[in-house]
Amino acid sequence: MGYKVKTFGMEIRPLKTMKELSSLDAMVNDFVTNNGVKRIISVSDSPTTDDKGETIGLVRVVAYED
Incomplete structure (x- = not known):
């Protein structure tokens, strides 16, 4: 058993943020499901x-137990 970190990124465009956040959530959920992640330690x-200074993207980091 060990700990790992996976990073995901998503470009954010004006007026499409909710769709892009849903896509990012789906990307993370697919990763968790397809890679047999047993326990998530942290999401940031x-x-x-x-x-x-305008937001143009989002980086999501998931720390998990393999």
Whole structure:
């Protein structure tokens, strides 16, 4: 048994954020289901910004037990 970390990224566009967050959730859920993840230790989201400080993406990090 060991601990692993998986990082996911998603571009965020104005007026489409809810769809993109749903897609990101589905991507993470598929990973958990298809890779036999037994226990999730932590989930963390961090925005990415452009040179104007506007949010242009989201990075989700999942720490899990394999």
